[in-house]
Amino acid sequence: MSQSPGAAVSLASAPPAEETPELSSAPRTARLAEAERPGDDTAPRPLAAQRVLPLRRPGRWIATAIVLVLVAQIAHGLVTNPFYQWDRFQYWFLRPTILDGLLITLEVTAYSAVLGLLGGILVALGRLSRSPVLRAVSWTYTWLFRSVPLIVVLLFLYNFSALYKTLSLGVPFGPAFFSFDESRLATDIVVAVVGLSLNEAAYASEVVRSGILAVDQGQHEAASALGLPKSYQFTKIVFPQALRSITPNYVNLLINLIKSTSLVFYVSLLDLFGSAQSMGSTYPGDIVPLLLVATVWYLILTSAVSVVQFYVERYFSRGATRTLPPTPLQKLRTSLRDLRVRARREAAI
């Protein structure tokens, strides 16, 4: 703070009060000037009017620098290491085989997510039912499908369908798949969707159950005291409130599901990973760029889900918080405004 007098004046952009003679000649300011700025005779503001200097944090700056160097190193390695073959990555990224695989991944994920959630709600209601039989059956279902590895379920179903070819007809959502020409492909998708849904429902049931239990008992009582019909109590009062805590947990499951679809490769379905894998065995030199292609696509899918999650959570937080959490655009606008205000304030003091 030992600037030359001239510099101090130009920086402070001198508010008029500063220049009034009676203020600058006050004994207090004079004393301050002696203590704070020796040799500065332009009379600084009183202590209370000054901005508090923020604490310097050198450790934080050093840590930041180290992390930045590490990140730069990794990025540099990714770009320059010929092992990654980014030209081959570019070649494969939008190939029709890969996109067909992506489509299969999306389809299997979408059907399994919906059926898994619906199944999960049913199993959760069973767990919360007053009937001991329903409770026991639901518990056993969850226990069984959480215990058996997904790959075992899939292979089991795969062989099951080889024994009973007509099984897929009995599945309620079967007809939707007959848009495919090859019946074999349709059956494979059904096997994959059934397997993943069974697995997903077991986990989803616990997520849904915990969400329902998280709703305050007073809500059940109030709904009951108002004489609202049972189905209305669940669909309009309890479940919408449960969704608030169900959403983040279910999105976790959903992201896991997206990645689990890579297992359908073992029931001879060529999903995103499957396509990359099979192309990799045809072109062994390209295995690394092909895996990178699959990785980047999975990253894109997961990111998309995360964005959707933000807005879904925002929707269900109506009433739970006094104000809605800001969207990224609103956040950007606020921080720009804050920056402007801060700049103006710093300039003033």
Place this chain on the structure above:
Amino acid sequence: MTTETAGSTELTETTEATDTTDATEIRPAAVEVHDVHKWYGAHRVLDGVELTVRPGEVTVILGPSGSGKSTLLRVINHLEKPEVGYVSVNGEPIGVRRHGERLKELSERVILGQRGRIGFVFQNFNLFPHLTALDNVAAAPVATGKLTKPQAQELARELLGRVGLADKVGAYPRQLSGGQQQRVAIARALALGPGVILFDEPTSALDPELVGEVLAVIKDLATSGTTLIIVTHEIGFAREVADQVVFLDEGRIVEQGPPTEVLDHPKHERTRDFLSKVL
């Protein structure tokens, strides 16, 4: 708050309204509690309670904590099932029906229907946090098929106006003060046009300066002729509005009568003891 649409899509079930004018009409009901016994495990909460409330009368239930006041109130609208005895509203048993010489439990659907005639206001409001004030009030008439959605919202607006919250129709419960929330809860209880309204310590969860606004609304109901049964610790309020005061201790009615008698000249030691502590 107005940036989001006020949950107007929440309530979709509508059926043709059978009676539209009925909902706001006040038809005070008589309540009779017949020899009600209630246990929680081995603990006896209510021990043979007999109580008669005439139509349009205001009854205040007093008693130390754990005396069974809240349980008695919850038995009246069958949120709790009594082991012995029953409650009738306008002569109709609640939650049970006569089956020869026995009482038989009614189905949940029928009980839910009966609750439409008995309003209940909770100590902690228990408003639905994901619905606006308007939808909180409009929910029951729509869900029970009594009114169409526009009719219910019209009624809700009117009731919210009556409790002094005409400007808060679009607010979510958490955006309201405790006193405002409790007034929304009272409007919600009124939406089905109940013959009797039960209040379970309606001001106990409120900051002292908010108690008055809720009591004013209840007083307004009292003078308009609705049957009210109120559990409260507001002795001054009881003196002002009550037609009868009931003092409950250890699950039994120790003393009952007009407030001038029970509050000013209590006959029983326990009543005197209790009043000396709360006054």
